[in-house]
Amino acid sequence: MYGYFYRHLLFPFFDRVVKGRQTLTHWNSFEHTQWRSRAQLEGQQLTDLRSLLTHAEATCPWYRETWANLQLRAGEVNSFQDFQSFPLLTREAIRDHRVELRTTQPLKLIPKSTGGSSGVPLQFDLDTGSNDRRTAMMYRGYRWAGGEPGTRQLFIWGGPVAGTAGWKQWKQALHTAFDNRKIINCFDFTPERMPVHVKALDRFKPEVIVAYTTPLYEFARYLDEHGIEPFSPKSIIVGAEKLHDFQRTLIERVFKCKVFETYGSREFMLIGAECGEHAGLHLSHENLYVEILDDNGHPTPAGEEGNIVITDLFNHGMPFIRYVNGDRAVAGWKNCPCGRGLPLLTRVTGRRLDTLETPDGRKIPGEFFPHLIKDFTAVRRFQVVQTTDDTIVVKLVAPDMSRESEEQLLHAITACTGWSVQIQIERVAEIPLTKAGKLRVVVREAKPTEPCENVNVQLAASGSAQ
Numbered sequence: 001m002y003g004y005f006y007r008h009l010l011f012p013f014f015d016r017v018v019k020g021r022q023t024l025t026h027w028n029s030f031e032h033t034q035w036r037s038r039a040q041l042e043g044q045q046l047t048d049l050r051s052l053l054t055h056a057e058a059t060c061p062w063y064r065e066t067w068a069n070l071q072l073r074a075g076e077v078n079s080f081q082d083f084q085s086f087p088l089l090t091r092e093a094i095r096d097h098r099v100e101l102r103t104t105q106p107l108k109l110i111p112k113s114t115g116g117s118s119g120v121p122l123q124f125d126l127d128t129g130s131n132d133r134r135t136a137m138m139y140r141g142y143r144w145a146g147g148e149p150g151t152r153q154l155f156i157w158g159g160p161v162a163g164t165a166g167w168k169q170w171k172q173a174l175h176t177a178f179d180n181r182k183i184i185n186c187f188d189f190t191p192e193r194m195p196v197h198v199k200a201l202d203r204f205k206p207e208v209i210v211a212y213t214t215p216l217y218e219f220a221r222y223l224d225e226h227g228i229e230p231f232s233p234k235s236i237i238v239g240a241e242k243l244h245d246f247q248r249t250l251i252e253r254v255f256k257c258k259v260f261e262t263y264g265s266r267e268f269m270l271i272g273a274e275c276g277e278h279a280g281l282h283l284s285h286e287n288l289y290v291e292i293l294d295d296n297g298h299p300t301p302a303g304e305e306g307n308i309v310i311t312d313l314f315n316h317g318m319p320f321i322r323y324v325n326g327d328r329a330v331a332g333w334k335n336c337p338c339g340r341g342l343p344l345l346t347r348v349t350g351r352r353l354d355t356l357e358t359p360d361g362r363k364i365p366g367e368f369f370p371h372l373i374k375d376f377t378a379v380r381r382f383q384v385v386q387t388t389d390d391t392i393v394v395k396l397v398a399p400d401m402s403r404e405s406e407e408q409l410l411h412a413i414t415a416c417t418g419w420s421v422q423i424q425i426e427r428v429a430e431i432p433l434t435k436a437g438k439l440r441v442v443v444r445e446a447k448p449t450e451p452c453e454n455v456n457v458q459l460a461a462s463g464s465a466q
Helices: 002-018 023-033 038-059 061-069 091-096 128-144 166-178 191-204 213-225 245-255 368-373 403-417 453-462
Strands: 109-114 122-127 153-157 181-185 208-212 235-239 258-265 269-273 281-283 288-293 305-312 323-334 344-351 381-388 391-397 422-427 442-444
Touching: 002 023, 023 128, 038 061, 091 122, 091 323, 122 128, 128 258, 128 269, 153 191, 153 213, 166 181, 181 191, 191 213, 208 213, 213 235, 213 245, 235 245, 245 258, 258 281, 269 344, 288 323, 368 381, 368 403, 391 403, 403 422
Parallel strands: 153 181, 153 208, 208 235, 235 258, 381 442, 391 422
Antiparallel strands: 109 122, 258 269, 269 281, 281 344, 288 305, 305 323, 323 344, 381 391
């Protein structure tokens, strides 16, 4: 009852009247545009892209100067292929030129920041109009999973950090209750606290669980190992971290409902989300133009892995144009059986730095380790760190793991990495989450042989992405 009242009265009044936002207008539009044909959607994308480039060239000093030096002009972009000549944007460029990247127009800007999976802070800005659009896109994607605003939702998410002012905590608690939500701090997901969280879940009885992947998976493991049957929601939405197939299988079995994967970031909010067909991630096509490129900046052939590059078509306050976000995905835009014209991102494979390289030339994808270690049930949490070119440290939270199992794990890893790299297994009591509440499963501290950032340097020198 409250959900219906919230969705049709309280929420529209708060969003439109109190806040003066256009979120619901955009959301209603997106509910219609998702059913347009691919050709129609791409035609509108190109129109919006040309408008963005014209705006950036005229009002953003960094883009104007950079493009002029490369003899590139916004008015000469008549196709997406023409757009491939424009240089890539890196995190380093944003950190060094944040002010010059902003528009000189008097738009109201919202400052944002993200640590990203790399843990390196990044500050940026977006205008209020683009913020309304990205929020609306999140509502549409969550609705596919039955998680539109007003539904009773339990969030297993990053909670307030220490030192947060009391009035801010009170404001957050009031806002959460108004939105019909409950938040469980994922930093508090220790074995000792699991019984408390089980009781909280059973008391709250959410329609939908929204969670970081790793804490939810650990919660499911705890429930499964202790033979506890939890309250079953209608659906589960996971995000912030990659969802592996074995994690989906266990979570769905324990909670007896379907899991919907999402992919997003602070820079863009929702980039892609699963619909009920679970055939891949529908891209937020009306807001974003997404490319998959190889390490030389060329489009990656369908079926092959490449770097994700994103252009926000509506952040005119501080445009993100061909931004290399550090993630990797399999190229190829499939169609979904659901009939939506929104193309599917087949699979996000992880961050570029998740790929480890050995002195003898092997490249080990980060996915190798979760799929291997999942079969070692005594391991409760792990992290793989390549500290140098020839040293990989495997940290294990596994107090009950036998020495024999440890030797088997070491042998399995070495069979993949070869003998040119030394594998060190360390038993640890704890592996802390990042400040964003995520677990960095694979960390590469050793510098890649061909860092993606070099692509921007090469493009600036040549003036082409060919």
